[in-house]
Amino acid sequence: QVQLVQSGGGSVEAGGSLRLSCQVYGFNPGLRHCMGWFRQVPGKEREGIATIFTGSENTDYADSVKGRFTMSYDHIKMTHYLQMDSLKVDDTAMYYCGTQRGGCSVKDGTWPLSGPAGPLRIINGYWGQGTQVTVSS
16 A cells, blocks of 8 residues: 655744655555655645656756755655755645656656646645645744
């Protein structure tokens, strides 16, 4: 049974840093897979902000976090990370890791956050339990 278990997050002042973790259970070690970090604020849709395809280590980032957030994967620990630097008040949200059941559509070694059909949406996926990130001014 696949499980995504998140840790990290919390409260920080603007300009600070936090790191989120997402440990994967139930995947065969060495399985190439996609993972995304998403965030959601009340009243808005969950938006994808970072993705990785572990087969290529290619990442994709939303413009809102590009240059400040870094996604990575530890193959030994089977854990995904989201390093968040230079945090802004607007980064305040509930953060989730998630992946599509049955695999993902990789283009040129990347799981893109957007495409002809619009922004990445996981319709039937596996999700972490969510972790709150609060950035104060």
